[in-house]
Amino acid sequence: MEQLNMSQINETHDIHLISWVDSANDNSEFPIQNLPLGIFRRAGSGEVLRGGVAIGDQVLDIAGAVRTGIFDGLALQAAQAAAESSLNRLMGMGSAASGALRLALSRALRSDSEVRAQIQECLVPQADVEYGMPSRVGDYTDFYTSINHASAVGALFRPDNPLLPNYKWIPIAYHGRSSTIGISGTAFARPMAQIKAVSSNEPDFGPSRRLDYEVEVGVFIGEGSEAGDRIGIDVAEDHIFGLCLLNDWSARDIQAWEYQPLGPFLAKNFATTISPWIVTREALAPFRTKFSRPKGDPQPLSYLASHINSEQGAIDLQLECYIQTENMRAAGEKPVKLSSACFSEAYWTVGQMVAHHSVNGCAMNPGDLLGTGTQSGANRDQSGSLLELTRGGTDAIRLPNGESRNFLEDGDSVLIRGFCEREGAARIGFGEVEATILPAQD
Numbered sequence: 089m090e091q092l093n094m095s096q097i098n099e100t101h102d103i104h105l106i107s108w109v110d111s112a113n114d115n116s117e118f119p120i121q122n123l124p125l126g127i128f129r130r131a132g133s134g135e136v137l138r139g140g141v142a143i144g145d146q147v148l149d150i151a152g153a154v155r156t157g158i159f160d161g162l163a164l165q166a167a168q169a170a171a172e173s174s175l176n177r178l179m180g181m182g183s184a185a186s187g188a189l190r191l192a193l194s195r196a197l198r199s200d201s202e203v204r205a206q207i208q209e210c211l212v213p214q215a216d217v218e219y220g221m222p223s224r225v226g227d228y229t230d231f232y233t234s235i236n237h238a239s240a241v242g243a244l245f246r247p248d249n250p251l252l253p254n255y256k257w258i259p260i261a262y263h264g265r266s267s268t269i270g271i272s273g274t275a276f277a278r279p280m281a282q283i284k285a286v287s288s289n290e291p292d293f294g295p296s297r298r299l300d301y302e303v304e305v306g307v308f309i310g311e312g313s314e315a316g317d318r319i320g321i322d323v324a325e326d327h328i329f330g331l332c333l334l335n336d337w338s339a340r341d342i343q344a345w346e347y348q349p350l351g352p353f354l355a356k357n358f359a360t361t362i363s364p365w366i367v368t369r370e371a372l373a374p375f376r377t378k379f380s381r382p383k384g385d386p387q388p389l390s391y392l393a394s395h396i397n398s399e400q401g402a403i404d405l406q407l408e409c410y411i412q413t414e415n416m417r418a419a420g421e422k423p424v425k426l427s428s429a430c431f432s433e434a435y436w437t438v439g440q441m442v443a444h445h446s447v448n449g450c451a452m453n454p455g456d457l458l459g460t461g462t463q464s465g466a467n468r469d470q471s472g473s474l475l476e477l478t479r480g481g482t483d484a485i486r487l488p489n490g491e492s493r494n495f496l497e498d499g500d501s502v503l504i505r506g507f508c509e510r511e512g513a514a515r516i517g518f519g520e521v522e523a524t525i526l527p528a529q530d
Contacts, residue, residue, distance in 0.1 A: 097373050100194040103514050107197045109211070111144030117507070117517025118142040123516075124330070124365035125175060125388040127220040130212060132446040139170040139178075141199055141222045142519070144367050145214050152210035153196070158203045163192035175222050175366070180331045180454035182311040186329065187370055219227055219273070219364035222332070223308060224454030225266040228360065229445060230304075230336055230459035232260040235435040237472055243460050256386050259436040259444045263462075264336075265357035269457065272363050272521040276337075278472070278498060278528040279358040282347040295528035296339035296355075298481060299496040302462040303409045303472035303504050305431055306334035306362050307438050309456040310369075319446040323396045324439040325369065327452060331405070331438075333363040333504045333521040334459050340475055360459070363504075363521040373512035376400040379437050391447055392440045401437035406430055407463055407506050407519075409472065413491055414499030423503050424488055429465045429472055498527045 100121065106113050107120040118124065124142050129135040130479035140147040151171035153159070159167045166189035169178035178186060196203050234240060235255070242250030254260065261458065270276070278299060283499040284291035310329030313319050319327055343355030381387060407430070410423035436444075441458055462472040472479045474495055477485055496502070506518035 098135050098191075100370070101357055101374055101513065102191055103512065105194070106199045107143060107199060108199050109144045109146055109197060110360040111146065112197075115145070116144045117519055118144055118365075119514050119516065120197055121514035122367065122371055122516040123190055124367045124371065125170060125178075125222070126364045126366060127174060127222050128212070128217045128364070129220070130216055131218040137173045139172060139175060140212070141193055142214065147212040147214055147217055147432070148193070148197070148207065148212045149212060153207050156203070156206040156210070158196055158206055159192055162188040167192070170483060173220070174222070174224050174455065175329075176455040177517065179223060179308065179310045180312060183326055186310070186368060189369060190370055218319050219271050221269070221271055222364065222366050223457075225269055225455055225457045226453050228264040228266040228269060228457045228459070229261050230264045230356070230461060231436065231441055233434040233436040233441070234461055234463045234472070236433065236466050236470070236474065237462040240464060240471065240476045244475070256435070257389070259392075259441055260358075261274040261441075261445070262351045263362065264459070266457070268358055269360045269362060270523070272519075272523065273362060274361065275524040275526050276359040277526045279339050279342065279354065280528050281339070281342045281354040282345055283341045284515055296342050297495070298340035300338045300340050300474045301409070301496065301502045302336040302338055303407050303427070303429065303464075304334040304336050304462060305405065305460040305506075306456040307441065307460065308332065308333040308366055309442070309454060309458070312453045312456075313446055313451055315451040316449040317440055317446070317451075318449065319452065321397055321439055321443040324442040325396070327442055328369050328438055329454070330366040330368040331372065331403070331518070332366050333407075333518050335361045335502060335504055335521055335523065336459055336462075337361070337474070340481075359523070361521050361523040362457070365519050367516065367518055372403055372508065373517060375404045375508040375510060377402045377404050377432055378447070388440065392443055397437055401439055402432040402434070403438070403508075404430065404432045405506055406506050406511060407472070407504065410505070411487070411493070412501045412503070413487065413489070413497070415491060416489055417501070419489070421489060423501070426477060426485070427469055427471050429463045429470045430462055431460070433465060434460060434463065436439050445522050496525055498525055500525050
């Protein structure tokens with residue numbers, strides 16, 4: 089009989105829990121029911137990067153907490169791994185270890201904690217820290233799981249046949265470049281490459297003029313697998329450590345010239361930005377929801393189908409995208425929202441992504457990163473890219489300050505925010521992922 093393997097509701101999800109960290113109890117992105125993990129140090133300090141957990145507007149230094157002696161058993165082993173300069177070792181220890189750490193942290197941070205005095209000095213204000221990459225990403229694969237996005241983009245280039253025949257059968261993906269994945273708050277130069285205008289017979293070389301963002305979710309692999317092994321759909325979730333926000337920047341004009349016959353290359357590998365905090369799979373348990381296909385669509389093949397995936401495979405995660413232009417920053421104006429979408433509408437689940445990725449024997453390693461592909465809803469204001477919002481650049485969006493955008497310009501910052509909420513559960517946030525575009529390098 090198939091066993092229910094997804095993280096279930098437990099005492100750490102109790103909506104009535106409050107923390108002795110007051111800021112965690114006031115509509116915080118990071119209440120005690122969340123406890124996302126990341127890598128940090130005090131900004132400008134030159135300190136060693138180390139693991140931390142977000143609680144309210146603070147970061148609990150896990151290395152410092154270990155030194156106080158509050159952990160024991162499996163939780164101690166997990167805390168020691170989480171205190172390192174990356175979370176890879178913790179990820180590879182599996183869900184039992186990360187669950188033990190979560191429980192110990194939850195009990196230590198509750199209002200009735202017996203160890204408050206021991207760890208209070210281990211808190212560092214988030215306003216005073218800088219972040220490192222949460223893992224050493226050995227491999228990065230970007231999927232294409234939103235049928236709304238695939239249909240909208242396909243309609244721009246193939247109005248009579250937007251979806252290719254394989255889309256409803258295969259979780260489409262391409263292998264990305266891990267060397268240019270960066271943490272939120274960074275800036276990158278506009279990419280340069282070959283570009284061929286429709287009206288030209290030959291390509292030219294220069295900076296992209298159709299630079300775009302993509303609103304995505306990042307999926308970190310936890311426990312890995314050996315080459316030749318297959319991760320079955322019924323245990324695929326056991327190999328997921330947690331989720332973050334991801335922006336897979338794209339140069340649409342470079343992409344148009346290079347992508348046939350082998351797919352994305354220079355149009356995608358110049359920059360990918362992720363949020364600093366990983367919301368663990370266990371923290372997401374209250375927000376799991378049913379996964380199903382529209383009536384008449386083909387059902388997933390057997391290696392991509394399970395009762396567990398049907399009952400709890402989708403995640404009710406709300407995504408929002410904002411822009412702040414250089415002029416807006418100079419005028420002190422806040423970023424303005426461009427779109428919103430929900431990850432639960434994805435055509436493929438995170439479990440199916442893992443199962444498909446490994447079905448041919450591909451090894452999965454702790455800390456590997458999967459992108460979900462651009463997440464879009466059915467309506468235009470739910471588009472996860474400017475390519476969709478501007479209908480291929482033909483219909484510019486107007487911003488409140490009078491500026492307009494077909495695609496991104498130098499100095500633009502794009503922010504993606506995410507959160508989960510439902511009745512009967514504490515609202516949890518993902519923070520944000522933000523990056524700014526610099527002029528192309530000569």
